[in-house]
Amino acid sequence: MIHHVVGLFTHPDQEWREIRVDAEESVSHMYLTHTLILAAIPVICAFIGTTQIGWIIGGREPVMLTANSALWMSLMSYLVMLGGVAVMASFIHWMARTYDALPSMSRCVAFATYTATPLFLGGLAALYPNMWLAMLVGTAAISYTVYLLYVGLPTFMNIDPDEGFLFSSSVLAVGLVVLVAIMALSVIIWGLGIGPVYTN
Secondary structure (H helix, E strand, O other): OHHHHHHHHHOHHHHHHHHHHHOOOOHHHHHHHHHHHHHHHHHHHHHHHHHHHOEOOOOOOOEOEOHHHHHHHHHHHHHHHHHHHHHHHHHHHHHHHHHOOOOOHHHHHHHHHHHOHHHHHHHHHHHOOOHHHHHHHHHHHHHHHHHHHHHHHHHHHOOOHHHHHHHHHHHHHHHHHHHHHHHHHHHHHHHOOOOOOEOO
16 A cells, blocks of 8 residues: 555556556455555544644644544544545446446545545644644645546546546546535534534
8 A cells, every 4th residue: 555655646647557457456455454544644643633732823822622522523534534435436436437437346446545645644734733734735635636636537447538537527526515515514513512622
């Protein structure tokens, strides 16, 4: 897994070809060896950052979460990320038929996981909760994720680059819808009184 992650940042086009060859695993094996590990990075970092360092706003004392609140929110975030990968993989699997590509579901999970790798690794910034750092790293992670999507999908699915552009645009649009749905669900849950609990 690690060599693929490094390869996606050093030579993405070539790495997508290698991932395509290596992606013949079961969905459960793909989740256990790749998705569960990568999705845990931002969750663990956010838990540590929000309970040990806290958000510094102006010249005030750091705002930290209680361990129970941070644990609950981290677990929910983890489940949402795993669910997001599954939704995106399912859409890619379904949409591939339109372009005469017939990837297995495990290949689609692999593609969704590796495409989201910059987002998962960007979660390292949560170790030091800072608004400007989060914005900078988040913007870079999103930009590189979109780049991996557009570069990787035609190669990974072995389809024409023009069709790959349309396919990638469809995947991006669905990804944005999933993101908005997650944000709306978070607002609803917080509105029910199940939100963060601060130490001060």
